[in-house]
Amino acid sequence: MDWALPPNYSTFGVQIDQLFWIIFVITGIAFVLVEAGLILFIVKYRSRTGHKAYYTHGSNKLEIIWTVVPALVFVVLGVYSAGLWADIKNPSNMPEGAIEFEVRAKQFEWNIVYPGPDEILGTGDDFEVLNQFHFPAGEPVIVYLEAEDVIHSFFIPELRVKQDAVPGMRIPVWFDATQTGEFEIACAELCGLGHYRMEAAVTVHERADFDAWQASRALAQ
Amino acid sequence: MAHAATAARPPERGLDVYTQKVGMWVFLCSEVMFFAGLIGSYVVLRFGASSSWAEPNEVLNVTVTAINTFILICSSVTMVKAFAAAEAGDQKGIKTYLLATTALGALFLGVQVYEYYELIFHQSWAGSHGFTPQAGLYGATFFTMTGFHGFHVLLGVICLGWATIRAYQGHWGADNTHGLEVLGLYWHFVDLVWIILFTIVYLI
């Protein structure tokens, strides 16, 4: 196993990974300070005969330092997270002119509704394909998530996308794949006994290939 | 720091309130959260989505329940009287008012049982005969909330019945009021919850 995030294929995935490694460095420093401090104290202050501990009830100065420093770090992290989060998840920030799909999850399959050649959902040329998600690279994609029975979670690791699909709700998710590739949709929320095998194939095409694929499927319907 | 004097004091420190009363207050905090959970869910389910709800008086008989509410309020008054009688050492008053409180509580439950019976067997709503817990979210929330309140009244009536029997044995008096006060706290709480439930379930 590599201690690494899988290769990233999405636009905002770059920032997510960046944030991951920024937090990794910050927490890594704190980790080393705490663990090294503990080891140092164990070695340095272990009980010796005739030695008496230093009597103190604490220090207000230190309390203020170790309250304010983490608080500041968290505020910065919080502000940075908030912006990126809103970009990714806020419905009002969904990109305009994106190609739209509908994904209906049910035990234990992903039903993908394609907009058809007219690229509009809810028209006559829509078609459904079970467990196969094709879409073009290099442009934003919006998926409307629905669930028929229980809660599922739409997870494509390489695109850094995850969103629960909840019965009774229609939740939009967007992403923008930077290049072509083949991945899988996994279900990330326990959904019953077939949860572990609720996967679907993801194929990211060049735009022209996608159009050709969609045209051929639309004809076949 | 006078140790001898300090050591001679009883072990209860802290508030100037006896332990049973503190305990009841603490317990009631928990009860508040229980009903807050139910009422909060009711608000979310009723107003959070386009759920179908009946108009007041369409399904529920507000008049009968208003009278029932009045009965419960009266029982709170008699409970206060019972406690006052105990503080005054008025044995006759203790017996009378405790009996009255128990009877009013039982009457409230009786009316609620009658109400349920009428709703389940003689009422209809949204095209189906019988208004039951299965009758949509409206029925489910109605029976869950009023049912759990009724369960609390039932527990109260059982305790009141016990307290009344003890009253006839001469248990309560000016030197023994704590039990009645604690029971009274619980009873007033149940009454208060009912007034909230009556407002949001029946009137709004």
Added chain:
Amino acid sequence: MATIVAEAPGQATGHAEHEQSFLRKYIFSSDHKIIAIQFLFLTLFFLAVGGLLAMMMRYQIAWPDQPIPGGGILPESMVASGYILPEFYNALVTMHGSIMVFLAIMPMLVGVYANYLIPLQLGTHDMAFPRLNMYSFWLMVPAGIITLASFWVIGGAAGAGWTLYAPLSARPDLTGVELGQVMWLVALIFIGLSSILGSVNYITTTINMRAPGMTWFRMPLTIWALFITAILALLAMPVLSAAGIMLLFDQTLGTSFFLPEGGGQPLLWQHLFWFFGHPEVYILILPAMGFVSEILATGSRKPVFGYKAMVWAIVAIAFLGFIVWGHHMFMSGMNPTLGLSFTVSTLLIAVPSAIKTFNWMGTMWRGNLKLHTPMLFAISFVALFAIGGLSGVFMAATPVDIYIHDTYFIVAHLHYVLFGGSLFALFGAIYYWFPKMFGRMMSEKWGKVHFWTTFVLYNLVFFPMHGLGMVGMMRRIYDSTGYAHLEGIQDTNQLITVAAFGLYLTGFIFAFNFFWSIFKGKKASRNPWDATTLEWQTPSPPKHGNWDEVPVVYHGPHEYSHPDVLDKDWLAQNERPDVVSPAGGSH
């Protein structure tokens, strides 16, 4: 001297020691110490059960294509021709979490130690309501029996995860689990009631029954932690009960509180569950923090560094704990803007945890560290809790949470907090208070063997899970070998499983030491650790009623190495200032 009977207010003095039947003394006892020991045996049993479930899960994850050894003992509904069935795996996942949280860790932290320590450390005879206390234990027993029985009913035990997300938990037709799910909810309602009754007792006792001189800021940090924990349980458990009752009605009466077909809302369940669930997380860690503060001070021979900061940190965590529940739901479809406010409160709540960690290190700084077994567990609590706390920062940063939510990164995080945190503190607490409970010492040699094996194997099990989460391995999956992005992790999974088996075996070292020491351990003195708090100033074990004479408190809780005390390095809370030199400070 006296027990205070709930029905007899103001009756502070009463009967002397009287003969009690065996049943009254050891089974249906209202003595807080006996109840605590009853809880200890019960919860250790469930710890072993919960661990066993985890072992079966680990086997399945590591070798999904091989039959489980000894699986033939189990009925066909669980293990068919040697293979663990997916539905049984879901039951294992669900019941491992449920049992560990509700029947092992929580009652061990609170049922055992709040019961045992609150009256003793506060210097009173018993709880405010001893009989209520007995009921609180005896409500746990049917809950445990129902839980265990649910494995053998048709459809098996609950399988919708410990979080019971509706609609999965509400609709038997979607899981195949029928009675099991109902039985677990019924058990949960029993547990809730037990916990509420217990909390009423702990809170009332702490408010009203402190010994003379035991002011709020002379209370040991353990008591502070247990007191605040009781408030959390008091206010959070009833919400779970209310939600649980609605879910129970969905399952059995045909209502649809959480089912969208009938107009209900699945997310409402999640909000209610986590409104309880996040305070629950702190119920599971605050008492552990209390024990560790106490053990670190005693082991370092120093007062707790920043005692008041520690108290306020606990209080802050408790308040903030009620407004962070949404951070479990970032991916749930909840309004993303609401998610932002939960990010803010979540990052805020990390601050008091950081304060506590630094203060523990401050307590050890320039100390005179006695590295006995309780101290080793306490120090490793700080080391491991720090990892659990720091990995939590990744989740609080919502964009990163998009990726790691519901992966093994979360599994690693929660086990660093609940096992590396709570359970390590509990082991420390068991070694530390064992002499008081049973009048004998646990073997120090075997304690150290237990500590080192546990510490090493624990990290081998849970640290690599961070890596599995980074790779993207989802939680609660029966078989990860079918996914392209999870290729090449099977070696790690097998390593983790082998280490987990070892970790489970270390439990037997502990169990052997525990039971052997009850009968054969070295006799303990009153105060084997030279500790300052009141429980160490009574005989080991304390008799019924705890004290001949109510202690009077003159000092703060952790007065170690006071420069004016020359003959020893500790000052008991009830030592009279005219006997020892420093005039009773109330630090």
